[in-house]
Amino acid sequence: MRSVSMTDKAGRTLALLVPPVDEVGATERAEFFTKRSIKKESKIHALYLAISMCDLTTLEGADTPGRVRQMCEKARHPVPPDVFQSVAGQKNLPPIPSVAAVCVYPSMVSTAVKALAGSAINVASVATAFPSGQAPLKVKLDDTRFAVSEGANEIDMVINRGAFLSGDYQLVFDEIAATKEACGEAHLKVILETGELGSLDRVRLASEIAMRAGADFIKTSTGKIQPAATLPVTLVMLQAIQDFYMKTGKKIGMKPAGGIRTAKQAIQYLCMVNETMGSDWLTPDLFRFGASAMVNDILKQIFKEATGRYYYDRVFSLD
Amino acid sequence: MTTKRALDKKSKAQAAKIAPVEKLPKQAKTGAMKFEYAPSLESTDIVRIEKRNRLFIGGKFIEPSSEAYFTSMNPATGERLADIAEAGDADVDLAVRTARKTYENVWSKMSGRERGRYLFRIARLIQERSRELAVLETLDNGKPIRESRDVDVPLVAAHFFYHAGWADKLNYAFPGQNVSPLGVVGQIIPWNFPLLMAAWKIAPALACGNTVVLKPAETTSLSALLLAQVFQDAGLPDGVVNIVTGAGATGAALVNHPDVDKIAFTGSTDVGKIIARAVAGTKKRLTLELGGKSAHIIFEDAALDQALEGVINGIYFNQGHVCCAGSRLLLEESIAEEFVAKLKKRVAKLRVGNPLDKNTDIGAINSAGELKKIKKLIQLGKDEGGEFFEPTCAIPDKGFYQRPCFFSNVSSSFTLSRVEIFGPVLAVSTFRTSQEAVLKANDTPYGLAAGIWSEKGAKIHKVAGQLKAGVIWANTYNKFDPSAPFGGYNESGWGREGGRHGLSAYLDVR
Numbered sequence: 001m002r003s004v005s006m007t008d009k010a011g012r013t014l015a016l017l018v019p020p021v022d023e024v025g026a027t028e029r030a031e032f033f034t035k036r037s038i039k040k041e042s043k044i045h046a047l048y049l050a051i052s053m054c055d056l057t058t059l060e061g062a063d064t065p066g067r068v069r070q071m072c073e074k075a076r077h078p079v080p081p082d083v084f085q086s087v088a089g090q091k092n093l094p095p096i097p098s099v100a101a102v103c104v105y106p107s108m109v110s111t112a113v114k115a116l117a118g119s120a121i122n123v124a125s126v127a128t129a130f131p132s133g134q135a136p137l138k139v140k141l142d143d144t145r146f147a148v149s150e151g152a153n154e155i156d157m158v159i160n161r162g163a164f165l166s167g168d169y170q171l172v173f174d175e176i177a178a179t180k181e182a183c184g185e186a187h188l189k190v191i192l193e194t195g196e197l198g199s200l201d202r203v204r205l206a207s208e209i210a211m212r213a214g215a216d217f218i219k220t221s222t223g224k225i226q227p228a229a230t231l232p233v234t235l236v237m238l239q240a241i242q243d244f245y246m247k248t249g250k251k252i253g254m255k256p257a258g259g260i261r262t263a264k265q266a267i268q269y270l271c272m273v274n275e276t277m278g279s280d281w282l283t284p285d286l287f288r289f290g291a292s293a294m295v296n297d298i299l300k301q302i303f304k305e306a307t308g309r310y311y312y313d314r315v316f317s318l319d
Numbered sequence: 320m321t322t323k324r325a326l327d328k329k330s331k332a333q334a335a336k337i338a339p340v341e342k343l344p345k346q347a348k349t350g351a352m353k354f355e356y357a358p359s360l361e362s363t364d365i366v367r368i369e370k371r372n373r374l375f376i377g378g379k380f381i382e383p384s385s386e387a388y389f390t391s392m393n394p395a396t397g398e399r400l401a402d403i404a405e406a407g408d409a410d411v412d413l414a415v416r417t418a419r420k421t422y423e424n425v426w427s428k429m430s431g432r433e434r435g436r437y438l439f440r441i442a443r444l445i446q447e448r449s450r451e452l453a454v455l456e457t458l459d460n461g462k463p464i465r466e467s468r469d470v471d472v473p474l475v476a477a478h479f480f481y482h483a484g485w486a487d488k489l490n491y492a493f494p495g496q497n498v499s500p501l502g503v504v505g506q507i508i509p510w511n512f513p514l515l516m517a518a519w520k521i522a523p524a525l526a527c528g529n530t531v532v533l534k535p536a537e538t539t540s541l542s543a544l545l546l547a548q549v550f551q552d553a554g555l556p557d558g559v560v561n562i563v564t565g566a567g568a569t570g571a572a573l574v575n576h577p578d579v580d581k582i583a584f585t586g587s588t589d590v591g592k593i594i595a596r597a598v599a600g601t602k603k604r605l606t607l608e609l610g611g612k613s614a615h616i617i618f619e620d621a622a623l624d625q626a627l628e629g630v631i632n633g634i635y636f637n638q639g640h641v642c643c644a645g646s647r648l649l650l651e652e653s654i655a656e657e658f659v660a661k662l663k664k665r666v667a668k669l670r671v672g673n674p675l676d677k678n679t680d681i682g683a684i685n686s687a688g689e690l691k692k693i694k695k696l697i698q699l700g701k702d703e704g705g706e707f708f709e710p711t712c713a714i715p716d717k718g719f720y721q722r723p724c725f726f727s728n729v730s731s732s733f734t735l736s737r738v739e740i741f742g743p744v745l746a747v748s749t750f751r752t753s754q755e756a757v758l759k760a761n762d763t764p765y766g767l768a769a770g771i772w773s774e775k776g777a778k779i780h781k782v783a784g785q786l787k788a789g790v791i792w793a794n795t796y797n798k799f800d801p802s803a804p805f806g807g808y809n810e811s812g813w814g815r816e817g818g819r820h821g822l823s824a825y826l827d828v829r
Contacts, residue, residue: 275668
């Protein structure tokens with residue numbers, strides 16, 4: 001085990017005992033979940049669950065209120081209810097659920113909050129100088145407070161990868177803790193940007209630091225860097241969450257983001273959660289997908305299960 | 320639920336501040352739901368099982384002269400799968416004489432390159448018929464289809480490919496020495512990897528220029544007979560491989576036949592000893608691959624989550640019917656409690672059931688007799704005072720099943736630590752130093768395999784050098800490759816199979 005010492009806000013020394021990760025073994029175990037064969041009612045169950053865990057996201061410089069409003073409608077009804085009714089009639093499938101949240105830049109939060117009024121959909125905002133995090137702490141915290149004041153109830157922050165890679169874990173910890181404080185009651189998701197960390201050992205260490213510093217969720221990626229979410233990275237983060245839960249009794253959520261495009265992948269992730277964490281984590285409160293393109297592929301699969309045939313892509317709206 | 324609560328509180332606190340923004344009333348979220356996997360059964364349509372399965376001698380399927388047949392069961396259901404011919408002394412004699420004639424007239428006259436061509440062709444045909452072979456293996460043996468599909472059959476093809484490559488290069492395997500085949504080889508294989516053990520035996524024997532009489536285990540003859548069809552399709556000359564099915568008496572007839580040049584046996588240590596006595600004082604060469612009680616050592620500096628998977632794979636792979644199974648888990652005391660807690664959670668996640676279900680992790684125990692033996696040893700372990708853990712998962716009503724289980728706080732003097740159980744039962748004990756780990760690991764009459772988990776390379780090398788085991792895996796377990804020699808110390812047997820070392824067991828090297 002590797003020991004990393006840090007001081008928390010109250011001046012107490014935290015010694016993080018971070019177990020090493022064997023990349024070969026972790027990858028082999030992660031690939032195991034691609035071999036699971038999920039069919040029939042369990043497939044439908046998984047597909048519905050995946051939609052309800054989805055954070056629909058738009059994080060472009062070109063985002064406009066109009067685009068965000070459109071996405072919010074897609075979030076409420078991934079497919080128009082009457083269209084689905086006509087398809088699902090014979091199989092008696094329940095209505096398609098709304099997604100868990102929409103995720104936007106701080107400047108778009110108020111638009112999203114208005115557009116989602118009356119729904120159960122959460123509004124998440126990226127903050128802390130997303131995606132690079134290369135800004136002074138004060139700017140990052142202001143960014144966070146602004147998003148919260150606009151009505152975001154979930155904040156997706158990025159860790160200071162420069163500090164992490166140079167070994168200044170204390171700074172990484174302090175920034176997360178400060179952001180958590182700035183969040184107030186809003187949920188904090190901490191993005192590790194695993195594609196920039198270089199090893200699964202570091203993914204494990206960054207997970208540990210984020211959870212200790214107050215993360216409600218840990219998240220793989222911004223979606224701006226390749227590779228984004230992968231099965232091995234997600235597995236290692238889930239195992240960190242499991243160990244943290246065994247030690248502290250606190251349940252931390254997990255969000256793989258970026259690179260998950262198909263229903264098949266979504267099911268592989270759900271099998272991994274099921275067999276690594278147990279069914280306790282199979283809820284949008286503790287597991288999310290940062291994946292927008294995935295929703296239409298899932299719809300296509302649900303339509304296929306309902307009718308026995310594949311539908312043309314354009315049956316489903318782009319956003 | 321927390322998100323909802325957080326928002327409600329926040330809404331109250333910030334209602335004044337963010338007046339223009341409409342509040343989002345949140346609905347209660349559904350709680351976590353169980354995710355059950357629906358059955359996903361591999362179709363058996365691809366396999367055609369003959370009601371009566373005859374002997375394969377001289378390239379043809381023939382009736383046994385005894386006219387006796389015995390029944391082979393599907394262990395997953397306990398139902399009759401097929402009848403299998405029981406080869407008597409006369410049939411074994413015919414098979415050996417056929418193998419001898421073929422050796423003298425055909426196979427020993429052929430160049431290595433030509434022999435290699437047949438082996439390559441066999442390997443390719445195995446790949447082409449891989450699904451059929453996998454399904455049949457699962458039906459006959461009870462192992463999960465995922466394992467027969469992803470492990471057994473690919474390794475079978477790999478063994479033929481690997482040895483095909485050696486067939487014309489044998490002189491290079493032993494530079495400066497002369498090599499020649501031994502002649503007729505009698506091979507007796509077990510029921511735990513029926514097809515894979517047939518490949519381990521047949522491929523090197525043929526590559527080295529020998530002819531073969533193979534006796535499969537009586538509960539698992541079918542895949543060897545399907546392999547015989549592959550040999551026919553590959554155009555392998557008649558009589559190069561002969562298959563005599565039957566039980567102990569058939570094996571004894573083969574072992575005692577005067578015209579056999581070598582016996583290769585994989586199976587239990589008890590039978591191995593009988594064979595060793597039987598061939599003593601004869602011209603016959605002998606290799607024995609017998610039982611094991613292999614130690615799996617986990618140091619505190621190991622990657623624990625991956626070590627956990629290694630332990631699971633080490634003992635529960637193939638229902639624990641593995642001679643090199645990591646059946647003794649040695650944990651460094653500082654991590655023992657945490658590791659056992661993880662192990663309990665993980666074992667409870669294993670899926671026990673119909674071997675044809677693609678999501679099954681643990682299939683059926685091969686026979687009623689084996690299941691009885693395993694149950695008896697589990698009871699003995701409880702009586703001895705081991706702390707028993709077994710998950711509560713459902714198992715099918717019919718067929719032979721044992722839930723994966725383990726005993727913790729096991730002493731080296733317990734039967735559990737000394738006797739090979741050959742089932743999904745793990746014995747867990749602890750150690751304080753690497754010296755103690757080595758002492759405990761070597762405290763066994765066997766010496767087939769061992770596993771070491773540590774992120775410290777120097778420690779792995781030091782410990783590996785002190786372990787008396789034929790195969791040592793570091794930071795992994797149960798990895799097989801045709802190029803890696805396999806075999807054991809002491810009561811785990813004589814000789815090596817696989818790699819260059821395995822070739823020497825089928826050659827006269829001068």
